[in-house]
Amino acid sequence: MEKYPKVYVLLDGYCKQVRRNDCSEASGTVALILTEKRKILVDCGDPWNGTQIIQALSKYSLNCDDITDLIITHGHSDHCGNLSLFQQAKIYMGDDMAKDGIYEVCTGIWTLDDFVKIRPTPGHTDRSIIVLDTEYGTVAIVIFLKKKMMMIAGKKIVNIRKSSRKAVK
Numbered sequence: 744m745e746k747y748p749k750v751y752v753l754l755d756g757y758c759k760q761v762r763r764n765d766c767s768e769a770s771g772t773v774a775l776i777l778t779e780k781r782k783i784l785v786d787c788g789d790p791w792n793g794t795q796i797i798q799a800l801s802k803y804s805l806n807c808d809d810i811t812d813l814i815i816t817h818g819h820s821d822h823c824g825n826l827s828l829f830q831q832a833k834i835y836m837g838d839d840m841a842k843d844g845i846y847e848v849c850t851g852i853w854t855l856d857d858f859v860k861i862r863p864t865p866g867h868t869d870r871s872i873i874v875l876d877t878e879y880g881t882v883a884i885v886i887f888l889k890k891k892m893m894m895i896a897g898k899k900i901v902n903i904r905k906s907s908r909k910a911v912k
Contacts, residue, residue, distance in 0.1 A: 748778040748858045750882065753799035754788060756821075771822040774884060775803065780856050783812040784832070785884055790824035797828070807831075812855055835861055 756772030773796055776783040782805060788796050800806060807828045815823045815836035826834065833842045840847045853861040858876045876882075 746779055747876065748776050750884070751775045751777070751803070753784075754792065754795055769821050771816075771819070773799070775800070775805075776859060777803070778856050778858055781811045781859070782809050783814060783855065783859060784810050784829065785814045786816055786822040787813060787825040787829060789821040793825045793828055796825060814861060 751774065752772060753775050754770070754773040756770055758767050758769040760766070761768045770789045770792060771786045773788050774785040776785065797807065800809075808831045810829050810832045813826070813829045813832040813834045815826070815834065817823075818836065823836070833840055835853055838848050838850050840849065840853065850863070852863070855861070
């Protein structure tokens with residue numbers, strides 16, 4: 744039997760308001776999922792932190808070419824800014840999977856291996872969740888919303904969370 748995947752946060756994401764109310768400084772979280780067969784990166788940071796990602800990968804004796812799969816949770820620049828670092832990876836973004844310039848479309852669940860699935864769910868984007876079966880049970884990697892957005896949206900966020908929970912099951 745395969746070993747369960749391990750999940751590591753390479754870079755912590757953040758979002759903070761700067762200067763004006765409509766501006767923010769942000770960078771997405773970058774996570775690493777290691778299974779026996781795959782080395783999966785969830786998001787690849789912003790265009791200004793590529794060096795930090797390379798250094799963080801080296802702590803696990805990995806380099807960019809070792810990454811087999813790159814899951815981009817959504818197309819904001821702080822989540823997909825270093826795509827070009829991962830030339831060997833299959834790239835999953837939205838309904839597309841791309842490898843070597845060849846694109847495949849999937850509107851359902853992407854199954855990366857026995858333990859890792861990408862499920863379309865309502866949330867920040869249509870594919871905002873990665874589901875893992877781990878030694879601790881089912882783990883979901885989800886995209887966060889800024890506190891301000893949650894307060895403005897009110898009950899709508901609660902409904903999104905309920906539907907996302909259903910998708911995990």
